[in-house]
Amino acid sequence: MKIREIIKNKVTDYFRNNAEYCGILDLYDNKKSRDHIINIGTSILSSKWEIEYSGGKYIIDIDMENEEDIDKKTKDLESKIKSLKGELENIQEICTHAECVIKFNKKKSVKKYCKSCDKELGYASDREREDFLKGRENKKS
Numbered sequence: 423m424k425i426r427e428i429i430k431n432k433v434t435d436y437f438r439n440n441a442e443y444c445g446i447l448d449l450y451d452n453k454k455s456r457d458h459i460i461n462i463g464t465s466i467l468s469s470k471w472e473i474e475y476s477g478g479k480y481i482i483d484i485d486m487e488n489e490e491d492i493d494k495k496t497k498d499l500e501s502k503i504k505s506l507k508g509e510l511e512n513i514q515e516i517c518t519h520a521e522c523v524i525k526f527n528k529k530k531s532v533k534k535y536c537k538s539c540d541k542e543l544g545y546a547s548d549r550e551r552e553d554f555l556k557g558r559e560n561k562k563s
């Protein structure tokens with residue numbers, strides 16, 4: 423099933439289940455206005471979820487049961503991630519890392535990061551680590 427249809431089905435279900443409660447049952451009963459509202463709802467949600475034109479193909483038109491479609495889109499996204507990562511590295515290269523913040527990395531080690539460009543700047547000192555963990559404790563209680 424294409425993503426567009428999946429979203430459209432969700433909108434249709436929601437409209438059907440809530441039309442009476444919202445006092446717009448007459449809009450649901452009229453096929454022309456019902457289709458109109460469902461199409462607008464589908465468009466709004468597609469933009470909200472950032473499902474839009476990308477890499478020569480509408481993500482919304484990807485057939486989730488077609489492996490070739492998914493494969494092509496995945497490769498397209500991976501190449502974009504790669505190019506965006508390169509862009510980020512360039513910015514991090516230029517940044518002077520004037521201010522740093524302490525936070526956990528993905529492996530739950532306490533590390534130092536640039537506040538502006540988010541580049542990892544190494545391990546926090548014992549003192550920084552202690553303050554950081556203490557700060558978290560205080561927030562919890």
Ligand SMILES: [Zn+2]
Nearest residue numbers: 517519536539
């Ligand atoms: Zn920086």
